[in-house]
Amino acid sequence: MKLETVKSFILVILVGISLLLTLGIWSYQPNYKSLSDMDYAEADIGGKDDVSKKDLVEPKSMIFHNYSQLYGFSDPKDRQTLYRDMQSWVLYNFETKGANGPPTDDYQVELLFPDELPMEIVNYLFTLNDEVTLPEWSFQRLFITFDINNSSLELHFLSTNGDKQASFLVNNSEKFDLLWSYTTKQKGLSEYVSLDKTGLPVYIPKHSKTVAQRKLTVTNIDADQLVNALFSNPEIVRRNNSNLGGSYYTDGIRGMRVQRDGRVIEFVNPLNTNYERMAPLNLLDTSMTNINEHKGWTGDYNLEELKTLTNLVRYRMYYAGYPVFNSNLSVIEQEWRNNELYKYHRPLFKLNTMPGQDSVELKSGNDVIYFLQNSNYKMENIEDIQIGYHLEYEDNDLPYYLTLKPAWYVKESGNWKEITFDELPLNKGGS
Numbered sequence: 464m465k466l467e468t469v470k471s472f473i474l475v476i477l478v479g480i481s482l483l484l485t486l487g488i489w490s491y492q493p494n495y496k497s498l499s500d501m502d503y504a505e506a507d508i509g510g511k512d513d514v515s516k517k518d519l520v521e522p523k524s525m526i527f528h529n530y531s532q533l534y535g536f537s538d539p540k541d542r543q544t545l546y547r548d549m550q551s552w553v554l555y556n557f558e559t560k561g562a563n564g565p566p567t568d569d570y571q572v573e574l575l576f577p578d579e580l581p582m583e584i585v586n587y588l589f590t591l592n593d594e595v596t597l598p599e600w601s602f603q604r605l606f607i608t609f610d611i612n613n614s615s616l617e618l619h620f621l622s623t624n625g626d627k628q629a630s631f632l633v634n635n636s637e638k639f640d641l642l643w644s645y646t647t648k649q650k651g652l653s654e655y656v657s658l659d660k661t662g663l664p665v666y667i668p669k670h671s672k673t674v675a676q677r678k679l680t681v682t683n684i685d686a687d688q689l690v691n692a693l694f695s696n697p698e699i700v701r702r703n704n705s706n707l708g709g710s711y712y713t714d715g716i717r718g719m720r721v722q723r724d725g726r727v728i729e730f731v732n733p734l735n736t737n738y739e740r741m742a743p744l745n746l747l748d749t750s751m752t753n754i755n756e757h758k759g760w761t762g763d764y765n766l767e768e769l770k771t772l773t774n775l776v777r778y779r780m781y782y783a784g785y786p787v788f789n790s791n792l793s794v795i796e797q798e799w800r801n802n803e804l805y806k807y808h809r810p811l812f813k814l815n816t817m818p819g820q821d822s823v824e825l826k827s828g829n830d831v832i833y834f835l836q837n838s839n840y841k842m843e844n845i846e847d848i849q850i851g852y853h854l855e856y857e858d859n860d861l862p863y864y865l866t867l868k869p870a871w872y873v874k875e876s877g878n879w880k881e882i883t884f885d886e887l888p889l890n891k892g893g894s
Contacts, residue, residue: 506692508684509813510761514751516587517550519766519778522574522605523849524666526655527646530569534645534652535666539784541651545641546574550589552638554618554631557595562628565606566619570646572607575663577767579603579623581743591631598622598629601743603663607642614639656828658835660842667828667848674850674869675783676821681812681863684761686710686721686728692757693719693730693807721811726856727791730807735800740771750776750797753804761813764795774799782814782852788872788879789854812863823869825850826884831871834884840875847874853881 525542527534536542565573579601586597606619614636620629633639645652653672658665694700694714703711712719719730741749747769754760764778765786778795780787787793791808798806826834831848852867871882 506688506690506757508688508692508757508759508761509682510758512755512758512760514755514760516584516747516751519751519764520576520580520584520588521546521765523577523847524573524575526573526575526666527649527652528569528571528573529646529649533655533657533666534649535655535668537651537653537672543784545645548638548641552633552635553590553592555592555634556632557591557593557629559598559627559629562619562621562626564625565604565621566608568608570609570643572642572646574605574607575666576603576605577765578769579743580769582620582629583744584747585620585629589631598627600627602629609639609643609646616642656832658832658845658848660845662846665845665848667831668850669828671824671827671830672850673822673824674785676823676869677782677817677852677867678820678857679817679865679867680815681865682815683725683863684811684813686712686719686725686811689719689728689730689757692759693717693804723792726812727808727810730804732800732803732805735803735805738774738800738805741774741799743769743771746771746774746776746799749799749802753797754795759795759809761810767794774805780810780854782867785869786849786851786872787854787867788851788870788881793854814865825869825871830884831882834882835873840873844876845873846877848872849874 524535581601582597600622602620603623604621606621608617610617616633616639618631654669655666656669690697690700690712694717696714700712700714710721716734717732719728721728763781765781767779768777775798780793792810796808797804836842849872850869851872853870855866855868857864857866872879873882
């Protein structure tokens with residue numbers, strides 16, 4: 464066989480192999496999934512997975528107006544109980560109309576929620592007799608007035624700017640008598656005072672108040688369980704330990720940092736930086752569903768903020784009806800981008816009850832107001848004042864032990880901080 468013939472034969476074979484390889488490459492479809500199609504592994508961090516809007520959305524205050532006198536529950540758990548009962552009342556005769564601020568009735572009940580809420584959420588918080596088309600505006604205050612002649616109640620959802628209201632009737636004499644008794648007899652209530660400021664009112668107990676101080680054990684949550692919930696492919700996630708005691712998990716794109724001696728995590732998905740604002744109810748639904756999916760409600764939490772400007776949802780821990788404060792140890796917070804979780808912050812522990820407690824007597828509301836007005840606080844920047852618990856880990860041989868200490872808190876320019884009363888003498892006549 465001539466050399467040229469051999470070369471031609473080899474060339475034909477090589478061309479054939481090349482064609483087969485090219486065809487194989489063209490026809491090959493790798494078994495990759497886009498990030499949006501990834502199925503996240505099941506995760507369970509030991510909390511509840513059936514929490515609803517009714518569980519999360521509660522008023523921060525419930526005030527009974529008796530002419531110029533203001534009253535609120537002495538025990539916040541009683542407020543929660545009454546609100547739960549209100550959610551079962553059947554609401555009739557829906558109508559919308561104009562308004563000129565709150566009702567002017569001498570006797571009325573006011574519910575003030577922590578943030579603006581879309582009217583469509585009423586379908587999920589209360590029991591409506593019939594399907595209705597709710598307005599698109601938002602509310603933060605609900606007023607209940609009395610129809611004495613018919614022993615019925617009227618609920619007024621006041622728009623945020625105060626120029627519109629949506630109203631319902633409650634034709635239930637038993638519920639009428641219940642609210643009327645609270646408003647006129649004040650059983651289980653104590654006197655409240657309103658802070659003199661522009662914008663939404665701030666209601667606080669007028670006199671000094673004794674609140675239980677609690678010592679609790681905690682159960683730590685395994686951060687690895689959140690790896691399954693937050694990363695689309697947990698098998699490629701790597702953990703790096705820091706010399707400072709924290710850990711960092713990453714799949715090369717997303718990252719989850721465990722901080723504060725394993726007590727809190729910060730998750731960031733930097734892929735989603737651009738976004739469109741989500742509708743408030745959609746934002747809340749998306750966040751709730753996500754946390755339910757990994758049984759993330761590891762305590763009592765209430766919705767505190769719903770900010771569509773940044774697609775942010777914040778839930779605050781509560782204990783015995785009081786909000787719990789301590790920088791980032793007592794809030795669950797999420798931000799969303801393009802229907803994907805962008806940031807997630809949460810504590811990594813659950814509170815356990817323990818028998819026995821001490822009591823702390825707090826300053827009166829009058830003293831609080833006097834102090835704020837005569838110190839370095841700018842009254843126009845004060846958004847809220849609350850009695851709450853300061854969550855403090857104990858420095859002892861028990862690593863999973865903390866104290867909830869009652870204290871006064873003020874929200875100034877969007878930030879909560881404890882009032883320490885160490886800047887000037889208190890009002891001697893204010894108790």
